[in-house]
Amino acid sequence: MYRSEFYVYDQERPVPVIIRNYSNVDFDDLIKIQSECFPPPFPSELWWNKEQLTNHVYMFPEGALCVEVAGELAGSITGLTIDFDPSDKNHSWEEITDHGYIRNNNPNGNTLYIVDISVRPKYRKLGLGKLMMQSMYHVVIEKELYRLLGGGRMPGYHKKADIMTPGQYLDATIKGEVQDPVITFLLHCGRVPIGIIENYLEDDESCNYAALMEWKNPFR
Known part of the structure; x- marks a missing residue:
């Protein structure tokens, strides 16, 4: 399981930050973060739902990370493992992530694929997205995968x-x-x-x- 504690700077003030695996106790906050990151007219049915989040936690917990700032959940990043063939790059987000449910997670895959990254708007000047991405690089190394991949x-x-x-x-x-x-x-x-x-x-x-x-x- 993943846990990293350090500080980021809000202007000149150091602020404590934790990056860790998210769990079922975080689900309500994670859905709220989605609502803040993707407000209307973005359809609310496309925010995370609890079935998706449950799959993230139980099917590939290593790829379910969140970030806390001074004790408040500020963002999340989610991935799954796939067996990627570099000669076949064509896919849609829905196909590669199973519409965000990751039931296609392959424990023997060679690649960590990023499903989603979200940071609350009020925390976006702290560099949390980059820090969460670097945490996923740690997962790639620890699991001895070949790469991290995702559609931008x-x-x-x-x-x-x-x-x-x-x-x-x-x-x-x-x-x-x-x-x-x-x-x-x-x-x-x-x-x-x-x-x-x-x-x-x-x-x-x-x-x-x-x-x-x-x-x-x-x-x-």
Whole structure:
């Protein structure tokens, strides 16, 4: 099981932080966090439900992590293990995560796949998303997996779609010519794009595209 205690800085004030596995006692808070991260008009039926969260905790607890700030739950990150074939990169979020229920978790898989990462808006200046992502890298190393993988939305793409292909937009983001809220964050986390996925999510901002982003285990 995972537990890490340290401090982050809120401006010049150190604040105690814990990253740990979440459990059934956290479910109400985790659903509230989803409601804050994805407010209306985002449909509430797409927030985590307790059946999904129960599956996360019991099917792959190593991939169910949350972060506390001064005792308040501030965010979560969830993953599952899959057997990834680098020659076949095409998939949708629903297919690869079993619609978030992760009943397809493969204990013998070679890859940790990120299902979701969420941080409460009031805590987003503390760097908690990057810290949770790094905690998942620890899980990859501890389980001797080959990589961490996940599809990154490109929510800024719709503003450029009339003049750029998705690949050109991703290249421009890598070069620093474009700042994308998700892809730029993932690059800061050490993730590397390995391809573009069509029809990853019903996502008007990304025009349904995603960048498949990888972090390789340096010990494999």
